[in-house]
Amino acid sequence: MKDLRGKKCLITGAGSGIGRATALAVAAEGGELFLTDINAAGLAETVDMVGRAGGTVVESRVLDVSDYDAVTAWARDVDAAHGSLDVVMNVAGISAWGTVENLEHRHWKSMVDVNLMGPIHVIENFVPPMVRAGRGGHLVNVSSAAGLLALPWHAAYSASKFGLRGVSEVLRFDLKRHGIGVSLVVPGGVKTPLVGTVQIAGVDRDDPRVQKMVHRFEKRAVTPEKVADCIVRGIKRDRYLVYTSNDIRFGYWWARKFAPPYEFVMQKANDQFSKFL
Numbered sequence: 001m002k003d004l005r006g007k008k009c010l011i012t013g014a015g016s017g018i019g020r021a022t023a024l025a026v027a028a029e030g031g032e033l034f035l036t037d038i039n040a041a042g043l044a045e046t047v048d049m050v051g052r053a054g055g056t057v058v059e060s061r062v063l064d065v066s067d068y069d070a071v072t073a074w075a076r077d078v079d080a081a082h083g084s085l086d087v088v089m090n091v092a093g094i095s096a097w098g099t100v101e102n103l104e105h106r107h108w109k110s111m112v113d114v115n116l117m118g119p120i121h122v123i124e125n126f127v128p129p130m131v132r133a134g135r136g137g138h139l140v141n142v143s144s145a146a147g148l149l150a151l152p153w154h155a156a157y158s159a160s161k162f163g164l165r166g167v168s169e170v171l172r173f174d175l176k177r178h179g180i181g182v183s184l185v186v187p188g189g190v191k192t193p194l195v196g197t198v199q200i201a202g203v204d205r206d207d208p209r210v211q212k213m214v215h216r217f218e219k220r221a222v223t224p225e226k227v228a229d230c231i232v233r234g235i236k237r238d239r240y241l242v243y244t245s246n247d248i249r250f251g252y253w254w255a256r257k258f259a260p261p262y263e264f265v266m267q268k269a270n271d272q273f274s275k276f277l
Helices: 018-026 038-050 068-082 105-133 155-173 208-220 226-237 247-258 260-276
Strands: 008-014 032-037 057-064 087-090 136-142 180-186 239-243
Touching: 008 018, 008 105, 018 032, 018 038, 018 226, 032 038, 032 068, 038 057, 057 068, 068 105, 068 247, 105 136, 105 155, 105 180, 136 155, 136 226, 155 180, 180 226, 226 239, 239 247, 247 260
Parallel strands: 008 032, 008 087, 032 057, 087 136, 136 180, 180 239
Antiparallel strands: none
C-alpha cells in the first residue's frame, strides 16, 4: 500500500498519544478515519483537530476495546454503512510495572484484557471482512520494546506485548496470501500521558529516585509524532518490524546475536531496579 489517500483507516486509542498523532498523520496523507477511544473527551478533541487540519473522520465511537460485544457491534455498524476497511491499527494500550511479589491480579488481567485481547477483538471483527473483500490492506499492531526484550518490572506488560507480537508474527505469514501486510510497531520510550500515569506496583511515585528514573526515561523518549511517522512509513514500505528508535533496534539485534551478555546486562538492570523496593 503505497498511498493512504482515500483508504479507510481504523485507529484505536485515538484520544491521545500515539493514537492521536497517528490519526493526524493519516489524515494528512488523505486517509479516511474511523476512530475509537475509551476517553470521550479525548476522542472528541482528536476528531476536532483532524477536522481543523482538513482531514476526514468518517466515524468515531467511544468504546473499550476489551469489551468484545462493544467492538463487535461497532464493526457490524461500520461494515453495514461503509463496507470493509483498508487499514486497521491497534494502538490503544495501558501499562503497569512491578515485581511479581507486588503485582496484583488486577494488573495482570488489565494488561492482557486491554493490550492483547483488545487487539484480538479488533482483528477478529475487522480483518475477516478485509479478507473477503479481496482488496488487500494492512494491519498495524503497536507492541513495545517490552515485547522484544526482558525489561525490568515489565512482566505483566510484557505478557500482553509478547502475546501481541506472537499474534502479529503468525498473521504476517497467514495474511500475505490475501495481500494484507502486517506491521508490528515496537516503540521504546514515548512522551505520552502514559509516562505520568503508569502504575508501578509497590513503589512510591514521589520517591526522588523514582522521579529521577522517570525523568531519564522522558529524556530518551521520542514524540508520538515520530512514532506516527514511523507507522505511516512502515505501512507504505510494507515493513514487518517498525522501530521508532535505534536503541531498540540495536537491543533486539544484540539480544538475538549475543544471548549471554544480553542476559547478564538484563540481570544487572533488574538488580538496579530492585534497589527501589
